[in-house]
Amino acid sequence: MVFQATTSAPVNIACIKYWGKRDTTLILPTNSSLSVTLDQDHLRSTTSSRADPSFTSDRLWLNAKEEIIKDGGRMSTCIKEMKRLRKQLVEDTDPNAPKLSTYHVHIASYNNFPTAAGLASSASGFAALVSSLAALYSLPCPPTTLSLIARQGSGSACRSLQGGFVAWEQGSQPTGLDSHAVQIAPESHWPTLHALICVVNDAKKGTSSTSGMQRTVETSPLLQHRIKNVVPQRMVDISKAILDKDFDAFARITMADSNQFHAVALDTTPPIFYMNDVSRAIIAVVEEYNRVWVEKTGKVKAAYTFDAGPNAVIYTEGENVKEIIEIIVRFFPQQETFKDPFGLFANDGGLKEGGK
Ligand code: ADP
Numbered sequence: 001m002v003f004q005a006t007t008s009a010p011v012n013i014a015c016i017k018y019w020g021k022r023d024t025t026l027i028l029p030t031n032s033s034l035s036v037t038l039d040q041d042h043l044r045s046t047t048s049s050r051a052d053p054s055f056t057s058d059r060l061w062l063n064a065k066e067e068i069i070k071d072g073g074r075m076s077t078c079i080k081e082m083k084r085l086r087k088q089l090v091e092d093t094d095p096n097a098p099k100l101s102t103y104h105v106h107i108a109s110y111n112n113f114p115t116a117a118g119l120a121s122s123a124s125g126f127a128a129l130v131s132s133l134a135a136l137y138s139l140p141c142p143p144t145t146l147s148l149i150a151r152q153g154s155g156s157a158c159r160s161l162q163g164g165f166v167a168w169e170q171g172s173q174p175t176g177l178d179s180h181a182v183q184i185a186p187e188s189h190w191p192t193l194h195a196l197i198c199v200v201n202d203a204k205k206g207t208s209s210t211s212g213m214q215r216t217v218e219t220s221p222l223l224q225h226r227i228k229n230v231v232p233q234r235m236v237d238i239s240k241a242i243l244d245k246d247f248d249a250f251a252r253i254t255m256a257d258s259n260q261f262h263a264v265a266l267d268t269t270p271p272i273f274y275m276n277d278v279s280r281a282i283i284a285v286v287e288e289y290n291r292v293w294v295e296k297t298g299k300v301k302a303a304y305t306f307d308a309g310p311n312a313v314i315y316t317e318g319e320n321v322k323e324i325i326e327i328i329v330r331f332f333p334q335q336e337t338f339k340d341p342f343g344l345f346a347n348d349g350g351l352k353e354g355g356k
């Protein structure tokens, strides 16, 4: 018998950012957060896991390179928790079920986008890991239960096990049992909402999210203001904006929260700079684009947001996608790698007359 399963999970991009832990072992956050799970295949982790009695240890390969699973580390916690659920929910109730919880596992994962570059690879990575083990172990678990385990791999991962608009409720119990993901609305609720991913730099970032946010918790006075006085109301307001499909409100809150997250990073000692000059130029272009539309209609049409890295995500409604890509590519030409999904460009790199 071969016991093996392969699943994949997409990244999610936060509109209200998680940045800070109150418990670094269980990964309990200092504030609730909310994200959009991307539904296309462009940014995904695909993970295969296999259990076999001949394996002598748990092992993991990430993008074809072996990563050491540290005892007591996050990867090891997730694997241990999944084995515990297998025993409790399957083996203890069905005497005929193979005792997979006693076998070691080999896990291979592949990201089809830059790893550790601020595009949420830890989110899709740990979500794919947990869902692959859940499939291997035939666990009859709802996403909420799995989110409790993915959270202990990487906080943002708990939001990638569901599609659409997902909140991570910070919870208040010291056990962390109430700190999990909740779907605010499925993807089908707002199918016209698009996310444009602008890769500014695909290199591994200098300060990991984990160490950066811990330094912020220890040193930033602004973080205390953010978690007490700002985020709770924003969670209420953005949830309403999503349920109402109110793009203007959704966009304004998203941009404000990205900017405050980067302000909090700057307020850290020593300061952390995730955005670079190109990131800031993207902000300027989107702000100017919005200014023109606010003058005409009173409403913004695009929202930028940056995670812990220089790469931009621009949320907008489908009807504006072509126009925004045109503007971004005109300001930031990238002919070599740009795939031109709308057929906007001629072979010489110039814009086609009336490109479709
Ligand atoms: P990012 O902004 O990409 O989420 P982080 O600093 O939060 O960057 O996390 C990057 C780390 O997440 C990687 O160094 C690796 O340990 C882990 N990770 C990324 N992808 C995967 C994956 N597919 N499977 C398991 N772990 C992963």
Ligand code: DP6
Binding pocket: 013, 014, 016, 017, 018, 019, 027, 033, 120, 122, 123, 153, 154, 155, 156, 157, 209, 210, 211, 306, 307, 308
């Ligand atoms: C800026 O979830 O990567 O992307 O829990 O330490 O693994 P760890 O951190 P991680 O932090 C994500 C930070 C963020 C905002 C967000 O996704 O909410």
Ligand code: CO
Binding pocket: 120, 121, 122, 123, 154, 156, 209
């Ligand atoms: Co991450």
